[in-house]
Amino acid sequence: MSDHSLDPKDWDRYRAEAHDLLDHCIDLMRRADERPWQHVPDDIQDRYAIGPDGSRQADLMARIKNDVLPYHAGNTHPKYWGWVQGTGLATDVTAGMVAAVMNSNCGGRNHGANYMERAVIDWTCRKMGLPETAFGVFVTGTSQATLQAFAAARVKVMGPGVRAVGQGEARLTAYAAAGVHNATKKALEVLGVGSANLRLVPLIDGQMDLQKLRNMIEVDRADGATPFLIVGTAGSVDLGLFDDFHGLADIARETGLWLHIDGAFGAWTRIAEGAYRDLSDGIERADSIALDFHKWMYVGYDCGLCLVRDGAELRAAFTARPVYLDGKERGVASGEPWFCDYGVDLSRGNRAIKVWMALETLGEVAFSKAITRNCDLAKMMAAEVEARPEMGLARVPVSNVCVFTANASLPAEEQSALNVRIAVDLQESGEAVFSTTVVDGTEMLRAAIVNHRTTEAHIREAIAAVARLASD
CATH class of the missing domain: 3.40.640.10 (Type I PLP-dependent aspartate aminotransferase-like (Major domain))
Known part of the structure; x- marks a missing residue:
């Protein structure tokens, strides 16, 4: 092979490092419920700065594990319902490998x-x-x-x-x-x-x-x-x-x-x-x-x-x-x-x-059931909201989106401020990710459930957390 090629100089080392990284990535996907969104460090830009040569390659795998993979967008977590963001699948990892090799x-x-x-x-x-x-x-x-x-x-x-x-x-x-x-x-x-x-x-x-x-x-x-x-x-x-x-x-x-x-x-x-x-x-x-x-x-x-x-x-x-x-x-x-x-x-x-x-x-049936379950979970979330007298639904969900306020008794401006604070507090604590939207002049909490990892327990925990923060 020509010395001018950009292929690895040591294929055996590359293979070993790639196998180790693959195992690490699979472990992370398997433990998605342990990995909520978190703030990136203040020096993250410096950590990602590109060097003039490959002198930092020796510790690259460690840097990926410590400086890259932990700071994901959060949407792989089962209690991430903000905006409408998909969760990814394990098959994406192998599909990405095949796509990269075929290029x-x-x-x-x-x-x-x-x-x-x-x-x-x-x-x-x-x-x-x-x-x-x-x-x-x-x-x-x-x-x-x-x-x-x-x-x-x-x-x-x-x-x-x-x-x-x-x-x-x-x-x-x-x-x-x-x-x-x-x-x-x-x-x-x-x-x-x-x-x-x-x-x-x-x-x-x-x-x-x-x-x-x-x-x-x-x-x-x-x-x-x-x-x-x-x-x-x-x-x-x-x-x-x-x-x-x-x-x-x-x-x-x-x-x-x-x-x-x-x-x-x-x-x-x-x-x-x-x-x-x-x-x-x-x-x-x-x-x-x-x-x-x-x-x-x-x-x-x-x-x-x-x-x-x-x-x-x-x-x-x-x-x-x-x-x-x-x-x-x-x-x-x-x-x-x-x-x-x-x-x-x-x-x-x-x-x-x-x-x-x-x-x-x-198989198609698995996706059919997952989509149906997401809609059922939105209805379950609405039922959890309705079971708490202080909360209020914007509308009974028709599909997979549940929008509600943490305290319906407050004036619209105070409701909005409370809902925004709760959304941000839950995001930063790692407990759950809601986004917000404005309905009839009030900014409310919004959950768009397109997450195949979400369970009934996650719904109950998140609504309980909203209630706790609303009462503080």
């Missing part, structure tokens, strides 16, 4: 990782109830998936020329529920549609008011605008609520608009059991769906997916084959699809392997 660029060309990505996309399309024409592309997450789906919608309404010359004087308008995730606003801004052209539709019982939506579309058309997009929500940011997708699909069909579903986590109720599955009825009628595997399918970051009902419409928005990307009938440059034709990324890692290994190892 596949999934932008295109003919190699196995692209066929694996196609297999996971096909599986997901079936679970969402989309037709055989549907296709998609793995992306970083729902924010990128949203941008790419909106780009496809814009090309459909404006024609392929919009890619070259822009939308000119056309004023496109989009419609979403008040409180829609900020990814929708960002995507419209990046595309040049502008967030000022997003119409926020009032809610009725947590869903978009369908009659108001119709009226807004009519008013915009009469004013010379070009309505092009309706955005439905599967699992709202604050309360985990779901729009009426059949109602939205009916309006989209009547008006000729594109129906997109923000299904970041809520789309996965499609594989849940019982009434939870009913929450996403009608999602199969969407023109596009954005969703994450790294939330409610539990795999490691990052792993999102953009799905489009007619894959040709997604390809029309992004395909570009300069001569250096010309495909061939044979050899490395053969094979279809090339995923660079379906999104903004040319260089892409093998995100699909995490999903493929998880499903092949655990």
Whole structure:
């Protein structure tokens, strides 16, 4: 081997250190309940400073164990329910090893990782109830998936020329529920549609008011605008609520608009059991769906997916084959699809392997039961809250999100201050991680349970801790 190679000079030593590190990492995953979030040391930046050469390599494994692995984001812990952050799986470790050894660029060309990505996309399309024409592309997450789906919608309404010359004087308008995730606003801004052209539709019982939506579309058309997009929500940011997708699909069909579903986590109720599955009825009628595997399918970051009902419409928005990307009938440059034709990324890692290994190892039923259990645990948390007279629910959970206040008898401003203090105190003590959100003018504690490690005992302990801090 050439001395100029960057491969290890001592493969036996590398193997021994890698085996030791692997054992250590598996031990940490096995003891996830002992490892809550903690503050990083004040000198952490100095510890991570890059040296001019490899002189510190001798103690690198010790530094990883002492200075890197302890200061994780916390979301692997079973009492981490802040925001909507996934927990990761043991299969991610082995998937990461395989992905690193293969080092596949999934932008295109003919190699196995692209066929694996196609297999996971096909599986997901079936679970969402989309037709055989549907296709998609793995992306970083729902924010990128949203941008790419909106780009496809814009090309459909404006024609392929919009890619070259822009939308000119056309004023496109989009419609979403008040409180829609900020990814929708960002995507419209990046595309040049502008967030000022997003119409926020009032809610009725947590869903978009369908009659108001119709009226807004009519008013915009009469004013010379070009309505092009309706955005439905599967699992709202604050309360985990779901729009009426059949109602939205009916309006989209009547008006000729594109129906997109923000299904970041809520789309996965499609594989849940019982009434939870009913929450996403009608999602199969969407023109596009954005969703994450790294939330409610539990795999490691990052792993999102953009799905489009007619894959040709997604390809029309992004395909570009300069001569250096010309495909061939044979050899490395053969094979279809090339995923660079379906999104903004040319260089892409093998995100699909995490999903493929998880499903092949655990089976779809295991994920169905875990998602259902998370929803049941949110209802259990609500029952624990209701059992304490001083606390108050924002709303009975419909899915996996429970929002409540620690002391409903206080004025709104004092409730908000108390809830924020409790959230931070519990985070810093390592007892539990809630985030907060504002409901009807009061900042409340919010638990979004997408954690396969959470048990009934964790729920009881956390609510007891909230009650203890509220009474101090």
